[in-house]
Amino acid sequence: MGIVEEAHNVKILGSGTRYIVLAHGFGTDQSVWKHLVPHLLDDFRVVLYDNMGAGTTNPDYFDFDRYSTLQGYAFDLLAILEELRVHSCIFLGHSVSAMIGTVASISRPDLFAKIIMLSASPR
Template identity: 75%
Template sequence: MDTTTGLVLQAHNVRVLGNGGPTVVLAHGFGTDQSVWKHLVPRLVAKHRVVLYDNMGAGTTDPDYFDFDRYATVEGYACDLLAILEELCISSCIFVGHSVSAIVGILASISRPDLFSKIVALSASPRYLNDLDYFGGFEHSDLDQLFEAMKSNYSAWVSGFAPLAVGDDMDSVAVQEFSRTLFNIRPDIALSVAQTIFTSDLREYLGMVTVPCHILQSSKDLAVPVGVSEFLHRRLYCKSIVEVMTSEGHLPQLSSPEIVIPVLLKHIEHDIAV
């Protein structure tokens, strides 16, 4: 897809809500779509211009637009984000990114720091694989098993993965919601996106970031150990702050909105001394 054309907004299901004020861009993570922000959006629209979009490959987007080569790296998503900001003529925004989209925002800010006043990173990780002196949470064998399960029986994989990622049982509303958005994704696209995310290593870019970053993390997250947030804090060149919340799971804005939404609002609306 040519993201330089006006089709970019339609392709990413871009929505702009609110009554003016500072622009807040909300970006979702793997397996979800913009609906993952359903508890946050009503709290923002009175004071902010809110921009929502879907990453290419999400179940709400046209699978024919998914370019397997372009999205073999996280940089492809960063280019999409910059194209959306350009199309909307956004000169500055508060960017809120969940999971991989937090890193997408960080990458985009390196090339265009003028477009970002701050980045709020929720459940972010620059590398999921363990390494020397780095605990990302996964071994190569873990990822091999994950990818093989996705290939062999995607439905069964979703049924097992969703409760683990959310940190709740299959009957919970949050797990059912995450399962729904996972099932909406074409299985071959889901596998490709998962491979891109879980095998990426973007640690080298952290020292290039100049935009202030607010790092928010659940106290227990299957995908991102708490130590990763401290690693981000140490490695980011920019001013940064870490807040570990009492929530559990990788999608705390869905599973624990009563805890997470006030924290998100605090970091969106206030510049906290770092």
């Protein structure tokens, strides 16, 4: 496991050939997907992670300047995909993570086959 995976509590579940990334909303962590994940395991490799400052992420990694904008979180998402060698994924983002996925896709549109926004935050 790499430093990015460790810092964000990355979990990869399932046996499918396609990747789906589930990104939680503000004030929650990856556990919000516990009822959806079992339905995806046969068809996808499910990537779960916690945004920095959520769940059990290490507070030593939190940088107020980096995370003062969504760009810092988007860089983290891209780093996770790079470390996992994900070349294309479906991204499902809830709340603020929908916007994080959108920001990340502007930098690397090739990594995102689809973006699903669930109750996306407007900013």
